[in-house]
Amino acid sequence: MKTLTLIPPSKFSKNVARDLVYGCWCKGKRIAGIQFPPVSQLMVTTVLKENGHDAHLLDAAGLQYSLDQIKEQVGREQYGACIVLTSTMTVQEDADILNELKQVNPGMKTIVTGSQPTFMPHATLARKGIDFVALREQEYILRDLIAALDQGGDAFKKVLGVGFRDENGQDVINPYAPLIKDLDELPIADRTMLPQDIDYFNPIIKRMPFTTMFTTRGCTAKCTYCSSPPFYGEKVRFRTAEKVLAEMEYCQNLGYKEIFFRDELFTASKKRVLEICVGIKERKLDLTWICSSRVNNVDPEMLKAMKEASCHLIRFGVESGVQEILDNVRKDITVEETRQAFQWCHEYKIDTHAHCMIGSPGETQETIDTSLRFIKEIDPTVITFGITTPYPGTALFDEVAAVHPEIGDGSQMDLSRLHTDSFFNQFFTDLSNDELSRNIRHIYRSFYFRPGYLFKWLRRINSWEEFKRVTMAGANVFDFAFNRGD
Numbered sequence: 001m002k003t004l005t006l007i008p009p010s011k012f013s014k015n016v017a018r019d020l021v022y023g024c025w026c027k028g029k030r031i032a033g034i035q036f037p038p039v040s041q042l043m044v045t046t047v048l049k050e051n052g053h054d055a056h057l058l059d060a061a062g063l064q065y066s067l068d069q070i071k072e073q074v075g076r077e078q079y080g081a082c083i084v085l086t087s088t089m090t091v092q093e094d095a096d097i098l099n100e101l102k103q104v105n106p107g108m109k110t111i112v113t114g115s116q117p118t119f120m121p122h123a124t125l126a127r128k129g130i131d132f133v134a135l136r137e138q139e140y141i142l143r144d145l146i147a148a149l150d151q152g153g154d155a156f157k158k159v160l161g162v163g164f165r166d167e168n169g170q171d172v173i174n175p176y177a178p179l180i181k182d183l184d185e186l187p188i189a190d191r192t193m194l195p196q197d198i199d200y201f202n203p204i205i206k207r208m209p210f211t212t213m214f215t216t217r218g219c220t221a222k223c224t225y226c227s228s229p230p231f232y233g234e235k236v237r238f239r240t241a242e243k244v245l246a247e248m249e250y251c252q253n254l255g256y257k258e259i260f261f262r263d264e265l266f267t268a269s270k271k272r273v274l275e276i277c278v279g280i281k282e283r284k285l286d287l288t289w290i291c292s293s294r295v296n297n298v299d300p301e302m303l304k305a306m307k308e309a310s311c312h313l314i315r316f317g318v319e320s321g322v323q324e325i326l327d328n329v330r331k332d333i334t335v336e337e338t339r340q341a342f343q344w345c346h347e348y349k350i351d352t353h354a355h356c357m358i359g360s361p362g363e364t365q366e367t368i369d370t371s372l373r374f375i376k377e378i379d380p381t382v383i384t385f386g387i388t389t390p391y392p393g394t395a396l397f398d399e400v401a402a403v404h405p406e407i408g409d410g411s412q413m414d415l416s417r418l419h420t421d422s423f424f425n426q427f428f429t430d431l432s433n434d435e436l437s438r439n440i441r442h443i444y445r446s447f448y449f450r451p452g453y454l455f456k457w458l459r460r461i462n463s464w465e466e467f468k469r470v471t472m473a474g475a476n477v478f479d480f481a482f483n484r485g486d
């Protein structure tokens with residue numbers, strides 16, 4: 001079957017980070033205008049291609065296509081199916097686009113994947129423009145669904161992990177498909193399918209061009225605001241070091257200079273991290289890299305090996321500098337562990353990115369002020385702060401929905417308000433929407449526009465490329481912090 005994996009544009013932002021299959025997406029401003037290549041959707045397209053389908057990918061968001069341009073392509077190419085990874089804050093926009101595309105290609109089946117269809121399948125199927133939802137891990141479900149649609153008749157009705165409306169207008173939600181046991185089975189995402197004329201921008205990248213990789217799925221933690229464990233399972237599944245190194249080598253051969261590992265738990269297995277670091281040196285890979293970690297998943301031996309293997313930045317989920325707030329969201333880390341992890345990174349000269357939230361259960365003005373002081377003390381290279389948001393699939397969402405059924409499927413939180421407006425936060429904190437919004441921008445001003453911090457950045461700039469990147473990032477952060485953009 002001829003298929004299109006579409007990354008649709010959003011009217012709210014030209015650079016939405018649409019590459020994560022669960023949880024929240026970012027529209028870029030708070031972290032200085034970031035863009036990511038859609039590697040998770042490349043993986044889906046690669047799997048379909050390897051299974052004999054005429055599979056195509058269109059990064060209409062990256063290419064900044066208008067709806068008319070997408071319609072023109074879809075009308076011309078007459079795809080049999082169109083796949084869109086959607087989210088809580090884009091599901092309505094995405095459904096509207098799919099509905100428009102059906103006008104020029106009425107026979108095309110539309111399939112949406114991701115956490116919103118997984119945790120809100122009925123509300124998703126109720127939207128005009130959507131024929132199928134795929135629940136949880138998408139690759140093999142889409143492989144089986146596209147094969148069944150190709151076969152014709154009722155074959156699609158038996159595909160596990162799929163939901164649809166039957167001929168009587170009743171929703172049918174099939175049982176979950178099993179999760180993929182061995183992630184090494186999945187191919188290397190074929191990056192030659194990405195548009196060649198886009199330079200995906202990201203200010204924390206040191207060497208362009210960069211690409212992203214996903215090497216783990218699932219999480220053993222139980223953070224109440226996160227939908228990763230219910231989506232990908234409560235165990236961590238890993239691609240082996242060998243497979244990770246093979247993909248890095250492939251990326252290097254395509255001309256990439258930096259890898260951004262997008263999985264939250266890259267460091268969950270120390271043994272695997274050390275094997276990857278040894279492999280990078282043995283294969284003489286000339287790639288710098290970035291990864292994410294929990295603060296209690298690093299130690300000096302690991303950080304030393306990572307630094308020697310050209311890791312230049314680690315992103316940590318810090319969330320708060322107040323133990324009570326961390327405990328309230330069941331983060332299962334201590335403030336002391338955070339302090340220690342940042343201290344070690346400073347010692348090994350690895351840059352850090354602290355991800356933080358305000359407006360969590362129990363938050364007060366005092367805890368926000370304490371968090372900000374703590375963040376300045378641990379001295380990350382960059383920060384992002386957002387307002388804690390209850391998303392479908394999370395324990396926090398269930399708690400709110402039990403008392404406030406008007407939260408519905410959560411999709412009132414669209415990209416225009418994400419992270420800068422509160423969303424049912426009054427259920428678990430006494431801070432008003434105005435207070436939370438004001439605090440977010442105040443934190444950015446207070447952290448980023450300190451003379452000492454700015455001076456440190458100026459001293460780091462050692463090339464024209466870096467100057468351009470830092471200036472562009474700084475302008476975006478300035479706009480956000482001083483309320484000129486969101």
Ligand code: SF4
Nearest residue numbers: 219221223226228264
């Ligand atoms: S550590 Fe917490 S926030 Fe991170 S992926 Fe696991 S459950 Fe989600």
